[in-house]
Amino acid sequence: MTTNITPSLSFPPATYQKVDPNSYLLRHLSPTSTSTSTSTSNSGTHAPTRPSGRSADEFRPPTIHTSSLSHAHGSAVVRTGDTAVVCGVRGEILTLRLGEKKVLRSGIDSGVGSGVDGSGALKSYPLIVPNLELNTGCAAAYHPGPPSDWAQAMTQRIRSLLVDVVCPVEVNALRIVEDGLGEGDGEGDGREEEKEVKAYWVLYIDTVMISLDGNAFDAAWAAIIAALNDTKLPVARWDPDLDRVVCDPVQTRSLGITRFAFASSFGIFTAPPGEEAEAETWILADLDDFEEGVCEERILVVLTDERTIAKLEKGGGQVGSSGVGTALAGVKHLKRCTKMAGERWKIWNDLIKGKGKEKE
Amino acid sequence: MADRRRVVGPTDGTTPPVFSPSPSSTSLPPSKRVCRDRGPQDLRQIFLKTSLTPPAVGSSFLELPSPPTYSNSSTLKLTCSVFGPRALPHSAPFFPQARLSCELKFAPFASPLKRRGYVRDHTERDLSVQLATALQRSILLEKYPKSGIDVFVTVLDCEGEAGAVTGVSSFHAGGGKGGGGWGGGGVDVGLLGVLAGAITCASAAIADAGIECLDLVSGGVSALVRKPGGGGDDDAMGQEMEDELVVVQDPSPEEHAPGDIVAACAVGYMAAREELTEVWMRGVVETSIDTEDKTEDNLDRMMDGAIMAAAQARRVLNEGVAERLLFAMNMAKHEMEIT
Numbered sequence: 001m002t003t004n005i006t007p008s009l010s011f012p013p014a015t016y017q018k019v020d021p022n023s024y025l026l027r028h029l030s031p032t033s034t035s036t037s038t039s040t041s042n043s044g045t046h047a048p049t050r051p052s053g054r055s056a057d058e059f060r061p062p063t064i065h066t067s068s069l070s071h072a073h074g075s076a077v078v079r080t081g082d083t084a085v086v087c088g089v090r091g092e093i094l095t096l097r098l099g100e101k102k103v104l105r106s107g108i109d110s111g112v113g114s115g116v117d118g119s120g121a122l123k124s125y126p127l128i129v130p131n132l133e134l135n136t137g138c139a140a141a142y143h144p145g146p147p148s149d150w151a152q153a154m155t156q157r158i159r160s161l162l163v164d165v166v167c168p169v170e171v172n173a174l175r176i177v178e179d180g181l182g183e184g185d186g187e188g189d190g191r192e193e194e195k196e197v198k199a200y201w202v203l204y205i206d207t208v209m210i211s212l213d214g215n216a217f218d219a220a221w222a223a224i225i226a227a228l229n230d231t232k233l234p235v236a237r238w239d240p241d242l243d244r245v246v247c248d249p250v251q252t253r254s255l256g257i258t259r260f261a262f263a264s265s266f267g268i269f270t271a272p273p274g275e276e277a278e279a280e281t282w283i284l285a286d287l288d289d290f291e292e293g294v295c296e297e298r299i300l301v302v303l304t305d306e307r308t309i310a311k312l313e314k315g316g317g318q319v320g321s322s323g324v325g326t327a328l329a330g331v332k333h334l335k336r337c338t339k340m341a342g343e344r345w346k347i348w349n350d351l352i353k354g355k356g357k358e359k360e
Numbered sequence: 361m362a363d364r365r366r367v368v369g370p371t372d373g374t375t376p377p378v379f380s381p382s383p384s385s386t387s388l389p390p391s392k393r394v395c396r397d398r399g400p401q402d403l404r405q406i407f408l409k410t411s412l413t414p415p416a417v418g419s420s421f422l423e424l425p426s427p428p429t430y431s432n433s434s435t436l437k438l439t440c441s442v443f444g445p446r447a448l449p450h451s452a453p454f455f456p457q458a459r460l461s462c463e464l465k466f467a468p469f470a471s472p473l474k475r476r477g478y479v480r481d482h483t484e485r486d487l488s489v490q491l492a493t494a495l496q497r498s499i500l501l502e503k504y505p506k507s508g509i510d511v512f513v514t515v516l517d518c519e520g521e522a523g524a525v526t527g528v529s530s531f532h533a534g535g536g537k538g539g540g541g542w543g544g545g546g547v548d549v550g551l552l553g554v555l556a557g558a559i560t561c562a563s564a565a566i567a568d569a570g571i572e573c574l575d576l577v578s579g580g581v582s583a584l585v586r587k588p589g590g591g592g593d594d595d596a597m598g599q600e601m602e603d604e605l606v607v608v609q610d611p612s613p614e615e616h617a618p619g620d621i622v623a624a625c626a627v628g629y630m631a632a633r634e635e636l637t638e639v640w641m642r643g644v645v646e647t648s649i650d651t652e653d654k655t656e657d658n659l660d661r662m663m664d665g666a667i668m669a670a671a672q673a674r675r676v677l678n679e680g681v682a683e684r685l686l687f688a689m690n691m692a693k694h695e696m697e698i699t
Contacts (some may be wrong), residue, residue, distance in 0.1 A: 001432050011599060029451045045431065067470055067576070068437075068517075069437075069470075069516065070426070070435055071469060071470065071471060071472045071517065071519050072469040072518055075469065081589035082414040082415065084412070084413070086467070086516055088467065088468070088469030089469075089470070089611040090469050090475050091377065092369070092375060092376050092377070092475065093374055093375050093376070093377055094369075094370050094372070094374045094375035094538070097372075124367070125370055126367070126369055127370075129367050129369045130367060131366050131367050131468070131478065133467070133468075133478065136414075136439075136441070136465065136512060137413070137416060137419075137440075137442075137443065137463075137512030137514070138413065138415065138441070139414070139416075139511070140415065140443055143510075146365050147365050147366065147567050150364075150477075152365055153364065155367055156367075157366055160395065200371060202371065202374045204468065204469075205549055206467065206468040206469050208467045208468075208477075208514060208516070210414055210439050210514070211412065211413075211414060211415060211416070211441075212414040213414065213415055234377055234379065236377065239380075245378070246378055246379070246380045247377040247378060247380070248377050248379070248380075249379040249380070285396075291413065
């Protein structure tokens with residue numbers, strides 16, 4: 001890269017961004033701190049604006065499209081700004097071996113494992129198989145080939161959130177029982193009948209990142225939830241004559257997802273030492289690719305409704321000049337992020353629910 | 361084949377759902393294979409948009425609608441992103457031209473019947489190589505020495521058995537040779553459609569990336585179809601000379617009975633230079649090498665059909681690229697006005 005060194009030592013913003021990203025972001029966030037700032041022309045002196053033009057706590061508006069894939073049982077395309085994700089859910093059948101088949105008595109919802117909420121089967125058998133594919137040319141850093149460590153870590157986080165924490169899919173919805181009509185509807189089933197679980201649906205949740213401009217997790221997670229909400233599995237029954245599971249070509253049923261959890265990611269930007277605004281911090285919502293490279297401190301909040309926290313993560317806290325007080329400041333940050341995540345949760349929820357209403 | 365880098369399903373494996381005419385369902389879907397209700401030369405409307413993946417240098421998205429009889433949904437969906445020209449790693453040997461690498465990958469949910477794995481299989485590798493061949497000639501590679509141009513195509517959705525994981529028996533016909541290994545009828549045109557779409561889509565993305573090209577390459581598919589009612593069993597179409605074979609452009613596997621498509625061919629075509637960069641034919645064609653009459657020979661007819669389809673696709677490609685160009689020009693003008 002060549003820079004035109006003029007007597008006044010000024011260069012275009014794009015170069016500034018590359019040469020010193022920290023100070024570039026700082027100049028955007030606190031344009032009034034120094035008079036020599038070169039890129040304040042459009043931001044003015046009001047609320048701090050990021051290079052993308054958003055304010056510090058502004059998320060990128062999301063869009064969701066569902067049921068656009070013809071071969072998946074459920075699918076969703078989520079776009080937030082320049083980050084775009086496609087998620088397809090596909091059900092396949094896991095037939096249990098003879099010894100594994102379990103009898104369900106009405107009223108008692110005995111899962112295969114001994115999970116309290118009947119979700120044991122979700123853990124003892126990998127019935128939910130999420131994967132995140134980043135190597136699609138979505139950003140310059142990812143090449144085709146085996147997933148990077150980061151992608152694997154991401155997949156694991158999604159999996160643990162899906163299976164252990166949020167559990168949007170009830171194991172009832174995945175059971176295929178011998179009684180053709182029962183379908184393991186669970187609690188609504190009043191008949192005194194014994195049903196044998198012959199097979200399970202296995203949900204393959206494949207998430208393909210099409211375009212990545214930061215904050216992959218939020219978008220991928222929302223796409224998964226939207227796709228699961230959109231999923232309609234064929235009505236399946238156990239055919240004793242054929243000794244296999246047979247699906248109805250027309251009838252489908254949805255998974256009946258009731259718990260909608262959404263993730264919100266934040267980054268905390270600390271002014272680099274040696275600046276006027278040293279150790280001052282800003283909470284930035286929904287980081288884009290450039291900001292992800294600059295912010296070292298991250299906060300992830302997953303909410304199952306506006307108030308209930310399912311997962312809270314904070315990493316990479318920096319030692320401020322004030323020393324002891326920073327831990328307290330961190331807690332304060334978390335509280336603020338949770339509040340913002342609540343608002344974000346509402347936006348996602350309305351978006352998904354709104355889609356559902358439209359179809360009905 | 362355990363993939364330790366991804367989440368895999370149950371160790372015993374799972375089976376895709378098997379459907380049966382169930383007694384509970386009164387309204388069975390109408391027979392899926394119905395005649396094509398558009399003319400043999402009518403193409404489906406191609407949707408092409410560039411720059412949908414902003415982090416990439418150039419990108420494009422291509423979509424084909426389902427045959428109108430069945431639904432207003434779409435089938436083929438491709439995204440393509442282009443990176444480059446970028447510097448090759450230091451370990452790479454000197455190369456006076458740019459190195460073009462193409463990667464075509466089906467998304468796991470793209471194919472019918474069975475879910476596709478993440479590891480690239482032979483079909484994907486084959487298509488990647490063919491895509492590279494089709495594009496190679498159009499790019500001015502010598503303008504970018506010591507650099508690499510990477511083209512990534514992701515197939516999100518496709519039609520027919522194109523993505524089916526089972527072994528794909530295919531053979532190439534380099535330009536003019538036909539005949540050989542294929543047994544009965546029933547050529548899967550879905551895969552050819554994917555290649556043709558990928559060529560058009562990738563060419564748009566390359567133009568979008570601002571890489572210098574000689575010409576744009578567009579893809580087209582045509583098929584030789586046994587006319588419905590013409591009869592004849594699948595094995596003996598060679599003998600039945602009275603069987604009328606119709607050339608159909610942009611065939612969709614949804615519109616033809618499995619055995620009706622006798623042969624199909626996809627081409628990569630540079631319309632301005634009138635140059636074929638890629639020919640991929642599947643199926644069996646009876647050709648008479650000595651006939652000069654083009655309207656008689658099945659191979660000629662089919663190839664002409666594919667070229668015509670590609671020429672049509674080229675118009676969409678032109679528009680897609682021009683749209684981007686106009687946008688860039690307006691932006692430049694705007695910036696000029698500011699400064």
